[in-house]
Amino acid sequence: MTTSLIRRLIQAGFVIFAMTLIVFLGVNVIGNPVDILINPDLNQAERLKVIESLGLDRPIWQQYLSFLHGLTQGDFGDSFVYSRPALDVILERLPATLELALCAMLIAIVIGLPLGLYAGLHPNRLSSRVIMTGSILGFSLPTFWVGLMFILLFAVQLGWLPSNGRGETAELFGARWSFLTTDGLLHLFLPALNLALFKTSLILRLTRAGVQEVVSQEYVKFARAKGLRENRIILVHILKNLMIPVVTIIGLEFGSLIAFSVVTESIFGWPGMGKLIIDSINLLDRPVIVAYLMMMVVLFVSLNFIIDLCYTLLDPRVRLDGKG
Amino acid sequence: MTALLEVRDLITEFPGENNAGLRAVDEVSFQLARGEVLGLVGESGSGKSVTGFSIMGLVDWPGRIAGGQILFDGKDLAGADEETRRSLRGRRIAMVFQDPMMTLNPVLRIGTQITEALHAHTHISGTEARARARDALGLVGIPSPEERLDAYPHEFSGGMRQRVAIAIALLHQPDLIIADEPTTALDVTIQAQIISEFQKLTEQQGTAVIWITHDLAIVSGLADRIAVMYGGRIVESGGIQEVLEAPRHPYTRGLIRSVPSENSRGSRLAQIPGVTPSLARMPSGCAFRTRCNRSTEACATRPGQFGDALAYHRCFHPYEEALA
Ligand SMILES: Nc1ncnc2c1ncn2[C@@H]1O[C@H](COP(=O)(O)OP(=O)(O)O)[C@@H](O)[C@H]1O
Numbered sequence A: 001m002t003t004s005l006i007r008r009l010i011q012a013g014f015v016i017f018a019m020t021l022i023v024f025l026g027v028n029v030i031g032n033p034v035d036i037l038i039n040p041d042l043n044q045a046e047r048l049k050v051i052e053s054l055g056l057d058r059p060i061w062q063q064y065l066s067f068l069h070g071l072t073q074g075d076f077g078d079s080f081v082y083s084r085p086a087l088d089v090i091l092e093r094l095p096a097t098l099e100l101a102l103c104a105m106l107i108a109i110v111i112g113l114p115l116g117l118y119a120g121l122h123p124n125r126l127s128s129r130v131i132m133t134g135s136i137l138g139f140s141l142p143t144f145w146v147g148l149m150f151i152l153l154f155a156v157q158l159g160w161l162p163s164n165g166r167g168e169t170a171e172l173f174g175a176r177w178s179f180l181t182t183d184g185l186l187h188l189f190l191p192a193l194n195l196a197l198f199k200t201s202l203i204l205r206l207t208r209a210g211v212q213e214v215v216s217q218e219y220v221k222f223a224r225a226k227g228l229r230e231n232r233i234i235l236v237h238i239l240k241n242l243m244i245p246v247v248t249i250i251g252l253e254f255g256s257l258i259a260f261s262v263v264t265e266s267i268f269g270w271p272g273m274g275k276l277i278i279d280s281i282n283l284l285d286r287p288v289i290v291a292y293l294m295m296m297v298v299l300f301v302s303l304n305f306i307i308d309l310c311y312t313l314l315d316p317r318v319r320l321d322g323k324g
Numbered sequence B: 001m002t003a004l005l006e007v008r009d010l011i012t013e014f015p016g017e018n019n020a021g022l023r024a025v026d027e028v029s030f031q032l033a034r035g036e037v038l039g040l041v042g043e044s045g046s047g048k049s050v051t052g053f054s055i056m057g058l059v060d061w062p063g064r065i066a067g068g069q070i071l072f073d074g075k076d077l078a079g080a081d082e083e084t085r086r087s088l089r090g091r092r093i094a095m096v097f098q099d100p101m102m103t104l105n106p107v108l109r110i111g112t113q114i115t116e117a118l119h120a121h122t123h124i125s126g127t128e129a130r131a132r133a134r135d136a137l138g139l140v141g142i143p144s145p146e147e148r149l150d151a152y153p154h155e156f157s158g159g160m161r162q163r164v165a166i167a168i169a170l171l172h173q174p175d176l177i178i179a180d181e182p183t184t185a186l187d188v189t190i191q192a193q194i195i196s197e198f199q200k201l202t203e204q205q206g207t208a209v210i211w212i213t214h215d216l217a218i219v220s221g222l223a224d225r226i227a228v229m230y231g232g233r234i235v236e237s238g239g240i241q242e243v244l245e246a247p248r249h250p251y252t253r254g255l256i257r258s259v260p261s262e263n264s265r266g267s268r269l270a271q272i273p274g275v276t277p278s279l280a281r282m283p284s285g286c287a288f289r290t291r292c293n294r295s296t297e298a299c300a301t302r303p304g305q306f307g308d309a310l311a312y313h314r315c316f317h318p319y320e321e322a323l324a
């Protein structure tokens, strides 16, 4: 167990290192920030001074090394645009994205899991077919389009819910959160629902497929042969086996919720990291882009790690033997 | 005295093409007195397991009991509601399955899987349930039962898992245990051990047993009576000695001849020619007639039961003489 843990940590280290290289080089390919940032009215001498101050005059490998050096101190350099540490700029936006993603995941689980369970247990009921058809819609309708429809319907037509910004926020753990106030919650609802749509369908279909596989297992039949009540069979025998794939997918998809909340954040004017990164790419604010991408790498690596740990908790067969 | 179990003209169907019901169990009748052991014998696919599951009320969807009666203690189970069925399962009628590697839930502790079977039918405290679970494991010869309660199935060998399943089946001292080829998946040495222990325990508790197997040798040492199945029908049934010494039905005869024994040593084993047709291709009339060397035109109609409920055969041209 500990050896496999250490092995995984080392692997994670390698992945992160490789990604620093790819991210750094990749960002250098997508255009020269000088063209965008520097006032075209400046003369050549002034231009060079700015380039020098941004560190862009040095050879690229030197830039990379100083970038790596900065990384070890948690320093991604200053944002070209905000003239503040890039990491700070991002972390400021993190709570907004985090609560949006968490809320969306919660919605996806609360809706997807029970519906998937139901559709899996009663595959031939009409209601199950309706659910499955609905989930295909959730898969295939583009998120931005659904988001716009939500705004049109709930905000414009019916006027029930706000559709722009975070609303009122309150402070917790030194960050500001919308979910702590009623107004904030109202603002959170539509974008979270929009972001949740795809994941709901995913969890629903995965759960259904899992249920159908598990119910046909001999051990479920044996549980029935023992005279167990249906509730116990579903909630213990079936659900516990189902949690293994479902937790994996929830973990992996949580990362992608954060990484790809860009669309939803743009549509609903949600001031999170997704919106920030879009702005930063437009302005070629390299330090922010790099810091963001590295954060995503670390996020995905950590999520994978946590999922592995969950495995050992959920599945006794991978516990202790170190091979798992 | 009424029989403990009386199965009358039981029909269990699975839907085939064009909604034609495929009869996995076709007008099966037999009865069982308290404490009696019936060997249910036949090739793979002859309908033995489906017969057992029909009695348990565990026929896999979309299969269903399409006709007949299952009188248990005088009450018909074929038409009983699910709660009646459930309350009998595991308490008065228990079942042991064929493959011990598949019958225990991989993510639940052995102790949990035993105590839940207790809680399903009795109101006892957790501590009491645990104590009874421990005793049950001890009874079937599992060493250090107290510690083993906390183990998971994958920490047990196949033989040990089958002992656990037997312990679970015996928990409520049922009137009837259906043992569906419980040793087929095990090593020969372990097979013999488990059979003799199972026999000892059920004898002590006065449990009636339906021992399902394709192995005549096992049944001959174990059963009081025998029922031979072919193509979903019982083709011959009677006292174990009578049937083995003087089988009336050509199929029974072929089956016995194909078993290696002391006096057949050195000579070639007589195999029944041909293979069992699939359910959809079962011939009309006598199901065995495509493979039978005694068949005549008469066999194109379906043979009825010749004899009484306790000893009968379904053949127009039965053998009269004993086996050489
Ligand atoms: N779940 C099922 N769906 C469709 N057909 C089935 C199912 N279970 C059993 N059968 C059919 O019923 C017949 C009898 O099967 P079974 O009782 O398992 O045979 P045995 O136990 O004697 O080997 C077989 O032809 C099999 O294909």
Ligand code: SF4
Residues within 6 Å of the ligand: B249, B250, B251, B286, B287, B288, B289, B290, B292, B293, B294, B295, B296, B298, B299, B303, B314, B315, B316, B317, B318
């Ligand atoms: S009824 Fe006819 S075909 Fe069937 S077993 Fe008897 S002799 Fe053979």
Ligand SMILES: [Mg+2]
Residues within 6 Å of the ligand: B045, B048, B049, B050, B180, B181
């Ligand atoms: Mg079988």
